Amino acid sequence: MNKNIKLSISLLALALSYAVSSSAIASDAPAPAASTDKPKAAVTATAATSASGPTDDDMSKALLNKINKGSGDIVIRTGDLPAGNATAPSKPETKPKATKAAAKAAEKDHHDVHWSYVDGPGGPENWGNLSKDNLVCLKGKTQSPININVDRAVKAELTPLEFLYRPSQLAIVDNGHTIQVNYGEGSNLIADGRQYRLVQFHFHKPSEEAINGERTDMVTHLVHQHHDGGLAVVAVLMTTKPPVSSKKYWWGSDEVKENGLIQTLWNNVPLIKGKSEAPGVVIDVNQILPADKSYFTYMGSLTTPPCSENVLWFVMKNPIYVSEEQVKNFDRIYPMNARPLQPKGDRLVKETKAN
Structure with missing residues (x-):
């Protein structure tokens, strides 16, 4: 065997022996007995400690590499060890x-x-x-409802509204925000030469719109749609206050009576919210229109989300009359479902001119 090879093997054996003995001397405490129930945290810590420094195998390889190169010394420096075994900087804890x-x-x-x-x-x-x-x-800049100041409304000769309503099978639903009646096809509103189909009507308490700052007990909104998607809403105010001209007679008085259509609706309100009922009853929406159909008109919006604008509003100047019990019955379902008044801004409000 070649003398150099023999010398290399001898030196390697010597280095290994030295490394093992140094490792044993460096530990002051005796090695703990092996235990099968060693906590996982301790095992992890031991593994981390071993990984932080070079192993005996790494030192042997480095020494053998030095001998083969004939570098003249057998001192192992940090730079001679594999780069992967250098103590890696601790990574910041990932939050x-x-x-x-x-x-x-x-x-x-x-x-x-x-x-x-x-x-x-x-x-x-x-x-x-x-x-x-x-x-x-x-x-939005043209939101509804608004307060209508009668003194600021422009009196104009407006085209009368034509209510071409016919009876319909009752389809009623409590949609979680109001009582709504979905009306059958064939009923229309003619406003300024445009025809709008009556789609549905629903109720608010108190009235959403105000006249000279005053709201009435309730209001019904009749929602119409043009074939181009445009909307026209007719607001019919509802009050329990008797007409100023009410008189008393020996057989009684002409005090406010309950409205027949309203009572039919209340009788058929579904027991379950969101469930539409079709009880086989025929109704006529003409029963909730005032005899005097003069009105205010302005451009506004839907009064519920998404508050779409460019809705043509017609607010009837004269209310219809309902009984206190009818208002109380609605109150038992929806004590208050009116949106706050919105800024009028520079919008124009027109009023039909008195004859």
């Missing part, structure tokens, strides 16, 4: 993305809030924040 997760959770909770008439997260002041589809509720 959970709590902020992002919390934001997503908050966003989800935000969208889970449904709009309502009660102050709070879903209240009228927050409708525009509940969904991007409702932004116009917050940023």
Whole structure:
């Protein structure tokens, strides 16, 4: 065997022996007995300690490499050890993305809030924040309802409204915000030469619109749609106050009686919200129109989300009369479902000129 090879093997054996003895001397405490129930945390810590420094195998390889190169010394320096075994800098602990997760959770909770008439997260002041589809509720410039100042309304010779209504099978639903009646096809409104189909009517308590700052007990909104998608809403005010000209006779008085159509509707309100009922009853919406059909008109919006604008409004100047019990019955279902008044801005309000 070649003398150099013999010398190399001898030196290698010597280095290994030295490394093993040095490792044993470096430990002051005796090695703990092996235990099968050693805590996992301790095992992890031991493994981490071993990985932090070079192993005996790494030192042997480095020494053999030196001998083969004939470098002239057998001192093992840090630079001679494999780079992968150098103590790696500790990585900063990765923090959970709590902020992002919390934001997503908050966003989800935000969208889970449904709009309502009660102050709070879903209240009228927050409708525009509940969904991007409702932004116009917050940023719109022609929102409804408004207060109509009679002294500021322009008196004009307006075309009379033509109510071409016919009887319909009753289809009634409590939609969670109001009592709504979906009306059958064939009933129309003619306004300024345009024909609008009556789609549905529903109720608010108190009236959403105000006349000279005063709201009535209730209002019904008759919603019509043109074939081009345009909307026209007729607001019929409802009051329990008797007419000023009411008289008393020996057989009684002409005090306000209950409205027949309203009573039919209340009799057939579904027991379950969201469920539409068709009880086989025929109704005639003409029964909730005032005899005097003069009106105010202005451009506005829907009074519920998404608050779409460019709605042509007709507010009847004269209310219809209902009984206190009929108003109380609605109050038992919806004590208050009216949107706050919105700024009128520079909008023009017209009023039919008195004859």
